[in-house]
Amino acid sequence: NAGVMQNPRHLVRRRGQEARLRCSPVKGHSHVYWYRQLPEEGLKFMVYLQKENIIDESGMPKERFSAEFPKEGPSILRIQQVVRGDSAAYFCASSSDRENTEAFFGQGTRLTVV
Amino acid sequence: GENVEQHPSTLSVQEGDSAVIKCTYSDSASNYFPWYKQELGKRPQLIIDIRSNVGEKKDQRIAVTLNKTAKHFSLHITETQPEDSAVYFCAHNFNKFYFGSGTKLNVKP
Numbered sequence: 001n002a003g004v005m006q007n008p009r010h011l012v013r014r015r016g017q018e019a020r021l022r023c024s025p026v027k028g029h030s031h032v033y034w035y036r037q038l039p040e041e042g043l044k045f046m047v048y049l050q051k052e053n054i055i056d057e058s059g060m061p062k063e064r065f066s067a068e069f070p071k072e073g074p075s076i077l078r079i080q081q082v083v084r085g086d087s088a089a090y091f092c093a094s095s096s097d098r099e100n101t102e103a104f105f106g107q108g109t110r111l112t113v114v
Numbered sequence: 115g116e117n118v119e120q121h122p123s124t125l126s127v128q129e130g131d132s133a134v135i136k137c138t139y140s141d142s143a144s145n146y147f148p149w150y151k152q153e154l155g156k157r158p159q160l161i162i163d164i165r166s167n168v169g170e171k172k173d174q175r176i177a178v179t180l181n182k183t184a185k186h187f188s189l190h191i192t193e194t195q196p197e198d199s200a201v202y203f204c205a206h207n208f209n210k211f212y213f214g215s216g217t218k219l220n221v222k223p
Contacts, residue, residue, distance in 0.1 A: 033210065033211060035213070040218075041215075041216070042203065042213065042214070042215040042216040043158070043203060043213045043216070045210075045211075045212070045213070048210045055209075055210070056209075056210055091157065091158070093211070095211070099145070099146070100145050100146035100165050100207065101146070102148050102160045102163060103148075103205075103207075103211050104160075105150075105157040105158045105159070106157060107156075107157050108157055
């Protein structure tokens with residue numbers, strides 16, 4: 001019974017390149033959240049998705065960032081034209097449709113922009 | 115974090131002492147309040163949760179209390195040990211998960 005799987009665990013990109021972060025939720029979970037975390041800081045909400053729908057993207061920068069959760073396959077967080085300030089750990093979490101249940105986190109992707 | 119305030123941001127205690135972390139929230143319709151522990155370099159993991167139909171829940175050295183009227187909930191760790199050192203996040207679920215800004219707990223041996 002696999003938990004939330006994120007890949008890659010570590011990603012190095014040069015400035016201007018694109019970064020694609022993948023998240024496979026717990027089997028049967030239809031809710032996915034993406035969070036960004038800088039060292040020694042908290043979890044900053046980015047986006048909340050359900051299958052094929054973006055529910056809340058209030059934490060996503062308007063430019064360069066996008067997210068999707070297709071009917072089939074993992075959720076993808078895409079960062080175009082990365083800059084040094086995008087370097088951070090990006091965590092994905094998933095939860096089920098059942099009310100009042102926990103969100104499970106993936107191990108995170110640590111993005112380094114050089 | 116959005117809609118949830120967490121205090122203190124850092125907490126240092128001596129091994130064996132108790133630690134208390136408090137959170138307040140604004141959405142009165144929230145019914146689920148989990149606490150997560152994040153060790154250095156690792157993912158946040160659930161350690162205890164409470165639902166709005168109870169006021170307190172205990173699991174060995176960890177307890178959580180909820181006051182829905184005042185909209186605050188607290189994490190209590192008794193007989194702290196060095197391995198309790200980590201960052202703790204409170205959260206509540208109202209349409210989506212809102213997380214507190216985290217408390218860095220340091221337990222000194």
